[in-house]
Amino acid sequence: MSSSNSDIHSQLLRYASYPFGSDATFKQGLADIISRSSADVDRNEIERKAKIFYFNRISGNSLTIEEVRAYEETPSIDMDGVATSRELMQADSADPPLETEASSQAEATEVLTLAQIKELIETGRTDQLPNNKTIPGGLNEAPHSKSVAPSMKKPWEHAARDDH
Structure with missing residues (x-):
């Protein structure tokens, strides 16, 4: 291998051994990304891209997808001489799966259908509606303020004043 290939290989080894599952900053960022992504996007691909971006940012490397x-x-050849893909080895690693935590947060922010919203309103569970704010029942009790700015003149009032 040339020095650049061995350099890339060592970066890839560090990437593969990085503990993404225990990095709270990474997990929070990934959860935010997944919650904003549409349902038809491959979550594994999003996770891979996020890992690469985050690893490159914290390590100063420039790995590509x-x-x-x-x-x-x-x-890769394991201890028993059995060829396994590195992707499967990473899936079996001790890190907890990131997708389950992120997908549970994504489910909490899931877009409700009109029928689901109707059901929540009819059953009185409006506290479970997303972005539902309670509007206070009373009026503003503060005293009214007085306008101190002069009223705007209409165009013909300006013209009449200029004619005099």
């Missing part, structure tokens, strides 16, 4: 994907998909 193609390099990481190629690294994860190439088989």
